[in-house]
Amino acid sequence: MNAPANPSKLIKGATGDWEIVVGMEIHAQVSSHSKLFSGASTDFGGDPNSHVSLVDAAMPGMLPVINEECVKQAVRTGIGLKAQINHRSTFDRKNYFYPDLPQGYQISQFKSPIVGEGVVIVDVTPTEQITVGIERLHLEQDAGKSLHDQSPTDSFVDLNRSGVALMEIVSKPDIRSAEEARAYVTKLRTILRYLGTCDGNMEQGSLRADVNVSVRRPGEGLGTRCEIKNVNSIRFIGQAVDVEARRQIAILEDGGSIDQETRLFDPARGETRSMRSKEEAHDYRYFPDPDLLPLEFDEAFVEELARGLPELPDEKKARFMRDYGIASYDAGVLVAERASADFYEAVATGRDAKMAANWVINELFGRLNKEGFDIAASPVSAAQLGAIVDLISEGVISGKIAKDLFEIVWTEGGDPRALVETRGMKQVTDTGAIEAAVDAIIAANPDKVAQAQAKPTMLGWFVGQVMKQTGGKANPQSVNDVLKSKLGI
Amino acid sequence: MSVDQATVRRIAHLARIAVSPEEVPHLQQELNAILSFVEELSAVDVEGVEPMTSVVPMKMVWRKDAVTDHAGADVVVANAPVSEDNFFVVPKVVE
Known part of the structure; x- marks a missing residue:
């Protein structure tokens, strides 16, 4: 005291x-x-x-x-x-x-x-x-x-x-x-x-x-x-x-x-x-x-x-930190309601648990709070959110596309995996396609090329252009790699 | 232990009993007579004796958690001097 x-x-x-x-x-x-x-x-x-x-x-x-x-x-x-x-x-x-x-x-x-x-x-x-x-x-x-x-x-x-x-x-x-x-x-x-x-x-x-x-x-x-x-x-x-x-x-x-x-x-x-x-x-x-x-x-x-009691918030939180490797405060947010904790476990089980925590807390809870919804009324189910996390982990979609996909699932519903196919949201990892896009942009912008070679932070502008041209579907890492080698920086 | 007149008035007020100023000295005397009578008990040594809660050695009875009783609103307010729509009606009390 x-x-x-x-x-x-x-x-x-x-x-x-x-x-x-x-x-x-x-x-x-x-x-x-x-x-x-x-x-x-x-x-x-x-x-x-x-x-x-x-x-x-x-x-x-x-x-x-x-x-x-x-x-x-x-x-x-x-x-x-x-x-x-x-x-x-x-x-x-x-x-x-x-x-x-x-x-x-x-x-x-x-x-x-x-x-x-x-x-x-x-x-x-x-x-x-x-x-x-x-x-x-x-x-x-x-x-x-x-x-x-x-x-x-x-x-x-x-x-x-x-x-x-x-x-x-x-x-x-x-x-x-x-x-x-x-x-x-x-x-x-x-x-x-x-x-x-x-x-x-x-x-x-x-x-x-x-x-x-x-x-x-x-x-x-x-x-x-x-x-x-x-x-x-x-x-x-x-x-x-x-x-x-x-x-x-x-x-x-x-x-x-x-x-x-x-x-x-x-x-x-x-x-x-x-x-x-x-x-x-x-x-x-x-x-x-x-x-x-x-x-x-x-x-x-x-x-x-005592024997009849459920797992209590502090114990559940400790287990989440231990088994899923997530931070104390995040674990605290997830266990604040039993329904939220159950939802998270359904998403995290068998997946990248940290990524699952990010998606549940930042995207889902953020959106639920904004709309004033309870977790029980979530338009996105644990299975749907799990599928989105899977698609990111498998490299099928980028994190940015995943947010668009989340939006679609939230408003229209549907199977995320099928949506990615039907709406052509797959990430382009094919280096040939990325190289073609990079070549076209380099050819059209010689002045920017000179600037970028003098000042490597200009690379971001090129990444933006490639993303624009590929509809945001290019794998950001591949784009970076190709650009660096083509520009010689 | 004894009480003064101010204490008598205070106890009366807390118990919501109207006591006129003329009654106070008499009540004070009566209360003090009772207190001095009870005071005799303090002569008994009760060191180490558990306070008694019941004259028979029995456990408190527990009930199951079930809704078994409702008198009915009309019965509950039946003896109220004033009621309306099954509410008790009392002179306005508000902070």
Whole structure:
């Protein structure tokens, strides 16, 4: 936590450099059919109060009974975070009043959480990797939802979400920039999606972040932090960190001090605002929930769950680097989604794996991002992309022609090998044909020949001319060789 | 351990119980009487004793993850003082 500050991460203020310190609490909705303590459905988007049991509505005399799948999902997540799994944990009541919390308290795990310390390894850029410590993960209930725009004088309350299981994943204050904050949430989301313990859908609120931001002079102890509540997109998380850090720096540089408080990020205005009304409620008066016994299981239970887990992103990434010889960051990009990793493996198997990685990341992902498509909706299949890579490897087409071919396959579909035949896209490696083209160009441009002989970098102009004449199908290496020998350079 | 009048007012507010200024001294006295009564427990040496979570040695019951229960929206809001389209309707609360 007090490692020397990385100079490239510091923010320049009017009076010197500042370091940003961020810790996050991520609320991840557990993937389960029914709620944490009741048998009501967790389906998103039902009619108001249609997925509510009398337990969720907190009717008198109703008692909570724990959902075993939610326990398993929390343990699986703990394993995915390389964290300590606590065989005994307890539930506490967190007391506060709000209309969408019918119990008057949230059942949470305050004193002893189900999962303890762990780590998440995050690739921030192609050359920078950080490790973010996990403080704890605990199970808790979600609240209902209040709508404030249905009437000028009233709020409308829907309890469909009330009692849905959440995992609150608390990081250590190990994050040092907006970029790192975004990369951390992205990685955490990837892990949860691989595990199948949370769908990671931020639009539907399955993943929300409370972001704790403070600033300090490099080398000093932690500054006073502000908590920015309920940020619901990865982009907004980055923006919230930046604006909040700058707000705090401005105050400190004017000789002021930071009030520890809860704030709200307003993306439209690009600012954070104080939520003063939340302050007093901070006295939650936690106490053990007398309706629930301790949550206990043995090591065999944990091992059984560990055996059932799929290959996780870090292991898959390590395997890609080892088996396919691709760079760390590229491997990270490929394993970010399971579907992308599967697609890449289908293209790479039995082929030049590095070339396959380039084509999947640069051409395919680039194009999918531009069009806003998911990998599942890719118009180019793994088999088609594999065929394009094969055609390059076999020297049938050049890399440049391959891009044209990719374009055709993307828009029209078809078998790449057949397309190359029918559209005459084959690369010309026949030296006779290339020589003829070179001779014609040399004969027509004696002035350029003289220039090129004086200045060999002029060779590029000749290569361009030959390519033009052969419709881009000449093998670039052969063209270079023939030109050099004919021009005597 | 004892509470002062400010603490009494704060606890009342957190619990959303309306307490008039006249009631505060009386409540303070009652709470302090309870606290001093409970204080006697601290005379017992509990060094090394596990906190008790249940009077009977039993494990928590777990349920299978199945949708087995929905009351029906009309039943859920049946006792609400005000409801509309099966929403609970409450005085406006907004940040």
